[in-house]
Amino acid sequence: MEEEDKAPDMEAWERAYADDRSWESLIEDESGLLKAGDDVQQQRQHRRRLIQASGPRIQRGIIRYLCLILDFSRAAGEIDFRPSRMAVVAKAVEDFVREYFDQNPLSQLGIIVMKNGIASVVTELSGSPEAHIRALKSNLESFGEASLQNGLELAHTYVQHIPSYGHREVVIVFSALSTCDPGNILETVKKCKAARMKCSVVGLTAEIYICKHISQETGGSYAVAMNEGHLKEILLEHVPPPAAMPDASSASLVRMGFPQRGSEGAVAICACHKELRIGGGYICPRCRARVCELPTECSLCGLALVSSAHLARSYHHLFPIPTFDELLVDASLRGKSSFAGSCFGCRIQLSGGGSLRLRCPRCKRDFCFDCDVYIHESLHNCPGCETLQEEAVT
Amino acid sequence: MKFVIEGLTVYFPYEFIYREQYAYMVELKHALDARGHCLLEMPTGTGKTITLLSLITSYQLANPSLAKLIYCTRTVHEMEKVLDELRRLHLYQEKEIGSSRAKILALGLSSRKNLCIHPVVSGETSRESVDAGCRKLTASWVRAAAETNLDIETCSFYQGYEKQGSEQPLPPGVYTLHDLRVYGRQRGWCPYFLARQMIQFANVVVYNYQYLLDPKVSGIISKEMQKECIVVFDEAHNIDNVCIEALSVNLRQNNLDGASRNIHKLNQIISRFKETDANRLRQEYNRLVEGLAQQGNLHGSDNWLANPVLPEDILREAVPGNIRRAEHFVAFLQRAVQYLRERLDTDTVVKEGPVSFTTTMSTAAGLDQKALKFCYDRLHSLLLTLEVTEIDEFLHVQTVCNFLTLVGTYTRGFSIIIEPYDERMPHIPDPVLQLSCLDASLAIKPVFDRFQSVVITSGTLSPIDLYPRLLNFNPVIIHSFTMTLTRDCLCPMILARGSDQLPVSSKFDMRSDPGVVRNYGRLLLEMVATVPDGVVCFFVSYSYMDGIINSWNEMGILQEVMQHKLVFIETQDYVETTLALENFRQACDCGRGAVFFSVARGKVAEGIDFDRHYGRLVIMFGVPFQYTLSKILNARLEYLRDTFQIKEGDFLTFDAVRQAAQCVGRVIRSKADYGMMIFADKRYNLPNKRNKLPQWIQSQLREEHLNLSTDMAVHIAREFLRRMAQPSDPQVSKSTLLSQEDLEKMAAMPNF
Numbered sequence A: 001m002e003e004e005d006k007a008p009d010m011e012a013w014e015r016a017y018a019d020d021r022s023w024e025s026l027i028e029d030e031s032g033l034l035k036a037g038d039d040v041q042q043q044r045q046h047r048r049r050l051i052q053a054s055g056p057r058i059q060r061g062i063i064r065y066l067c068l069i070l071d072f073s074r075a076a077g078e079i080d081f082r083p084s085r086m087a088v089v090a091k092a093v094e095d096f097v098r099e100y101f102d103q104n105p106l107s108q109l110g111i112i113v114m115k116n117g118i119a120s121v122v123t124e125l126s127g128s129p130e131a132h133i134r135a136l137k138s139n140l141e142s143f144g145e146a147s148l149q150n151g152l153e154l155a156h157t158y159v160q161h162i163p164s165y166g167h168r169e170v171v172i173v174f175s176a177l178s179t180c181d182p183g184n185i186l187e188t189v190k191k192c193k194a195a196r197m198k199c200s201v202v203g204l205t206a207e208i209y210i211c212k213h214i215s216q217e218t219g220g221s222y223a224v225a226m227n228e229g230h231l232k233e234i235l236l237e238h239v240p241p242p243a244a245m246p247d248a249s250s251a252s253l254v255r256m257g258f259p260q261r262g263s264e265g266a267v268a269i270c271a272c273h274k275e276l277r278i279g280g281g282y283i284c285p286r287c288r289a290r291v292c293e294l295p296t297e298c299s300l301c302g303l304a305l306v307s308s309a310h311l312a313r314s315y316h317h318l319f320p321i322p323t324f325d326e327l328l329v330d331a332s333l334r335g336k337s338s339f340a341g342s343c344f345g346c347r348i349q350l351s352g353g354g355s356l357r358l359r360c361p362r363c364k365r366d367f368c369f370d371c372d373v374y375i376h377e378s379l380h381n382c383p384g385c386e387t388l389q390e391e392a393v394t
Numbered sequence B: 001m002k003f004v005i006e007g008l009t010v011y012f013p014y015e016f017i018y019r020e021q022y023a024y025m026v027e028l029k030h031a032l033d034a035r036g037h038c039l040l041e042m043p044t045g046t047g048k049t050i051t052l053l054s055l056i057t058s059y060q061l062a063n064p065s066l067a068k069l070i071y072c073t074r075t076v077h078e079m080e081k082v083l084d085e086l087r088r089l090h091l092y093q094e095k096e097i098g099s100s101r102a103k104i105l106a107l108g109l110s111s112r113k114n115l116c117i118h119p120v121v122s123g124e125t126s127r128e129s130v131d132a133g134c135r136k137l138t139a140s141w142v143r144a145a146a147e148t149n150l151d152i153e154t155c156s157f158y159q160g161y162e163k164q165g166s167e168q169p170l171p172p173g174v175y176t177l178h179d180l181r182v183y184g185r186q187r188g189w190c191p192y193f194l195a196r197q198m199i200q201f202a203n204v205v206v207y208n209y210q211y212l213l214d215p216k217v218s219g220i221i222s223k224e225m226q227k228e229c230i231v232v233f234d235e236a237h238n239i240d241n242v243c244i245e246a247l248s249v250n251l252r253q254n255n256l257d258g259a260s261r262n263i264h265k266l267n268q269i270i271s272r273f274k275e276t277d278a279n280r281l282r283q284e285y286n287r288l289v290e291g292l293a294q295q296g297n298l299h300g301s302d303n304w305l306a307n308p309v310l311p312e313d314i315l316r317e318a319v320p321g322n323i324r325r326a327e328h329f330v331a332f333l334q335r336a337v338q339y340l341r342e343r344l345d346t347d348t349v350v351k352e353g354p355v356s357f358t359t360t361m362s363t364a365a366g367l368d369q370k371a372l373k374f375c376y377d378r379l380h381s382l383l384l385t386l387e388v389t390e391i392d393e394f395l396h397v398q399t400v401c402n403f404l405t406l407v408g409t410y411t412r413g414f415s416i417i418i419e420p421y422d423e424r425m426p427h428i429p430d431p432v433l434q435l436s437c438l439d440a441s442l443a444i445k446p447v448f449d450r451f452q453s454v455v456i457t458s459g460t461l462s463p464i465d466l467y468p469r470l471l472n473f474n475p476v477i478i479h480s481f482t483m484t485l486t487r488d489c490l491c492p493m494i495l496a497r498g499s500d501q502l503p504v505s506s507k508f509d510m511r512s513d514p515g516v517v518r519n520y521g522r523l524l525l526e527m528v529a530t531v532p533d534g535v536v537c538f539f540v541s542y543s544y545m546d547g548i549i550n551s552w553n554e555m556g557i558l559q560e561v562m563q564h565k566l567v568f569i570e571t572q573d574y575v576e577t578t579l580a581l582e583n584f585r586q587a588c589d590c591g592r593g594a595v596f597f598s599v600a601r602g603k604v605a606e607g608i609d610f611d612r613h614y615g616r617l618v619i620m621f622g623v624p625f626q627y628t629l630s631k632i633l634n635a636r637l638e639y640l641r642d643t644f645q646i647k648e649g650d651f652l653t654f655d656a657v658r659q660a661a662q663c664v665g666r667v668i669r670s671k672a673d674y675g676m677m678i679f680a681d682k683r684y685n686l687p688n689k690r691n692k693l694p695q696w697i698q699s700q701l702r703e704e705h706l707n708l709s710t711d712m713a714v715h716i717a718r719e720f721l722r723r724m725a726q727p728s729d730p731q732v733s734k735s736t737l738l739s740q741e742d743l744e745k746m747a748a749m750p751n752f
Helices: A002-009 A012-018 A039-054 A085-103 A129-137 A148-159 A185-194 A209-218 A228-236 A308-318 A369-379 A383-393 B019-033 B048-062 B076-097 B127-138 B140-148 B156-165 B177-187 B191-198 B215-221 B236-246 B253-276 B278-290 B326-344 B354-365 B369-385 B391-409 B440-450 B466-471 B514-528 B542-555 B557-564 B574-589 B603-607 B631-644 B648-667 B710-725 B730-734 B740-748
Strands: A026-028 A034-036 A064-071 A108-115 A118-126 A167-174 A198-203 A222-224 A267-269 A276-278 A325-327 A357-359 B002-005 B008-011 B038-041 B069-073 B105-108 B173-175 B204-208 B230-233 B249-252 B350-352 B414-421 B429-437 B453-458 B477-480 B490-497 B534-539 B566-569 B594-599 B617-621 B675-680
Touching (some): A064 A118, A085 A228, A198 A228, B002 B019, B019 B453, B019 B477, B048 B230, B105 B177, B127 B140, B156 B177, B156 B191, B236 B453, B253 B326, B354 B414, B391 B414, B440 B466, B514 B675, B542 B557, B542 B594, B617 B648, B648 B675
Parallel strands (some): B069 B230, B490 B675, B534 B594, B566 B594
Antiparallel strands (some): A267 A276, B249 B429
């Protein structure tokens, strides 16, 4: 009890290492082997987050246009995050961008930076993570004031020509405590709301009323980072696709082209770089233009170009695997045939303890905690259900 | 929800109740059962108002013998808030027990300025001019004249009220000032007179402190309240000052000049009357011979202010002969004004008791004490006789008469102080003659005597045991409640050292030290760079604030502050301050951030809330002691020491700390809110200051938040703001709430 009371009062320097003091939670088992702490408890905690995040199956908007507004004003140079807020933000954004494109291959992203009272475009809406990260890294300097209004106005002009089926999102990473605006920001917020832009804010310092207002008005979320790890966590919360907009539920046909990869030796003028390129590239099925990477929009005929792999990877958001149920290890059940088994994924013995026993509600197969995480976060297929289907086929 | 406290069914319009609200109800019920007075402190933001209303109205339902609940507030805004809560409660009660049993009549009463609906008169700007405008249209002789002469203007609303409204009672319900105006417009009745009439029938009356404490007002408004009333003084931490102000008069040169002009005018009117209507003056004389000036059935619209003396001190005898005649009385006044003028013309500070003052007065100017006592009533009678309607023009002579009557009536508890100039600005002659009441218990005594239960409550009444001594009464219940918090949403800190580790203080010998000024500036600068949205700063006085802002400007600190937040400053001008506040709010709303400089004991410190994002941090620069060289304060301290055995230092500290607590309490108005408070003075570290803070601040003031320096405070602030920005867990916040089942369970356990 006393320990618990003390925990939040640790000195600042201590807190940084609190997570690293893993040696203190080591437990020696009867055979002299070291085990890391109370696994089962940690595993439950991890799962609780997952369950909270999943909820009932909903329609999700998998074609997203996300505008990332970064605050590189004077406040971003503060060093309460090490080495500076800006560097920490840049690192977190880099992770975010990669994760975003990994999970939303059909989506696009653009970066806007606010500094010196103005907002400027770093990268236009596009699909290549590396290009964004490169542009961001060459832009790391901070001075002047931040203006949320300018940032939102710029984002607003950005998203205007986005097709109606696309989800317009803005994520603002805000280090400053105040915004220095040329006009009335409340008008801009109204405009953003009318344009169905969902604006979310990630704060670095404290709760700011206007940020809360913006996110509430436009249906976004607002969170303030406690530390570097937390910042990453709340930024990554914006990675999974959001629920589809209620008013956009009417079905509409989206034209998409599935371009073929050009032969290795071919020489063609690239439509996106406007210069002669050799080899690689994809050929638009409608106008035969050559583009360098997917997904993108054909710069000649405007067709959305994707590969089938992208569609497939987005598919799991629409049909997620059900969360597995935890089976409580009950003494009365132990030894019964249905309980004796091992993990269906990795064949590890489940009866020994040390891991939760989780059961897929559809195929009734049991899995260990590690396989559960792997299935839900990477694989997006339940091996048990797949084998059931195979059996049915054969 | 509905629950039972010791046999009393309480109707509470919300689904959950805080623990402290329940405890508050229990204590309040004990006091009501004992038919005694009580003193209860409960922090703001815990729903004090609804708790009070809910218990007392339920008590009324159970005991129909109780007459009224009289709820006194300090401002109109608070009054409306109370009535809104009451309306919600009433709707709930109706739902629970049917509209026939839950029938109540509740209304707010305020001055004509807030209630008048006459198209021209209501447009007047000051209270006095509205009153006078109303009188011009509604005085009995004006209306009598209008019956024959159609050119004379009257007020149609008053006429409508006279015809029908005065007989018909209002339908039951809860009426705010706004509702009264709307109702008045619908019916064509005057809302002010309607409300005054209806307080007799109402179950709940909400009005200003003055209506009970100031004898001038309470004499006409609250005269007919029964003994079986429950009186509540809300936000009563300054009640002693209100009591003192109700019985104090200041006379300056311009008052006396004005009074001379008034007397001159009265003379003219009298001589005019002598020529045209001498009969009327004779009638008045006869009436005075028979009895009191106030006696007789004066018409409702004709009385304006009653005698400034407390009811039991008014002499029940005839007006003395030497002022019965109008011209004699005016001559008497002239001599009095002349005498006061002579007294005012002095180079030294004079301090006198009322006894010696009246003795010298009668020997030097032949103004005897007995006649002095009657001045106010006599003037009143004269103005009525002369059919004067422009009473706002006769304010000065009224002030003089007020002074004379008080001086003539009271022999102790008062002192008369004549100062040739303000201590702080000795080169500007500004003579002032002050009759200052030293004893707060005088004005409130009739209230304690007259009513069955008086409840004094506020968020800051600490140290609570001093109030019974100051007000000289014996409460049956004294209790201070703490707040149950779901998270540590209060963060009080005591900052004793600046960024250079030197002590900071507003102590007299340190306050002009540039090091201290710079340290305060650095503190502000660091804080505006750390805290989002609104920051409020309180200084100990206007002159100190002006001085320190000047120095900050020269040091360039102010410019740096402006890079982070806009700066707004309270001034003594009401309109300017209101404008500044409005812009301050706007700057907080649009995310620019703002800092408000204000003064302890000022208007902002008393009545304006800086809740939510308008006040995330409040900094109290220095300890707001009263100006200790003030003659009035010294006289009062002396009196308190001699009469109530309260030490000077104790009282001064008590007063300073309650002001400081009042200032910092501005930022937190509900449990969902959060805010930081910085007491920036090394003297707060002393246990005798710290322990006088209200319990709910002390309980949050942790050991490691004492004796901080600027950098440590900034660090704590950063951590606190990050922690508070995290979403709160609804599960946890439920744990401080009690549902109906919880209460039933508690009731089942007898030893709770």
